[in-house]
Amino acid sequence: MRRIATLPALLALAACAGAPAAGPPVPVYLKPSVSARQALEDVAICREEARRAVPRRSVPVSVQPTISVGVSRCSGRVCVGASQGLGGGIGARVGPLGYERFPTARVDRNAPLRGEAIGACMGAKGYGLTTLPRCTGPARALQSHPFDTTGLCVARGEVIAEPV
Structure with a gap:
């Protein structure tokens, strides 16, 4: 009888747990009010500059x-x-x-240095590094970076999105 009484309590607790986590948070560069397209272009430019400045050392x-x-x-x-x-x-x-x-x-022994070079480049452009969870379901990409990231997630690489 005791097992039957605990089953509803366990089911209620599991229902409150929500969706499973989608893995570790994803680091993204954020600059409020900049367009998503501009942010992706800036990241690509900084990655290319860092690749040239700090070549791969395998x-x-x-x-x-x-x-x-x-x-x-x-x-x-x-x-x-x-x-x-x-x-x-x-x-x-x-x-x-x-x-x-x-x-x-x-x-690649230079990967950490290249990451630092990307961070310095993005920081010089006014971006800050933050982390957001990966989107676990359908999501709509934002057209510009928000001031508040509460409830947002990362979809398809580095695209900041909101769940739908």
Whole structure:
């Protein structure tokens, strides 16, 4: 009987929870009263200037886990355990299958500097960086940037919109 009484309470609580979150907030540059088209053009110009000023610097990094978590159990040349994290370079090891090269990925080391250059450029044009949630349903794009972003969301990349 007790389970039946708690079921309506749980359903009522779930109804109040609203729609699920659409992931982390999206950073957007905002300048009240500027047209949405002008804002997108300004972002494109600043990105291009930053791309020229701070070119891509792609370096290889190892994706071999290096931070061990928990206890490993070994039997002969085979070990079983949990690990997580990213390695700091390219390397190799001797494993059960002989010499194994760690898998690698390429990372752009200049990406943070390029982001700072974009922010400085947009700041010089009078924009401020803010975050808005991603639109989860139908939304109508705004024609100009608002003074108040309450209830607004981001649709299709960096377009500020209002849910419909």
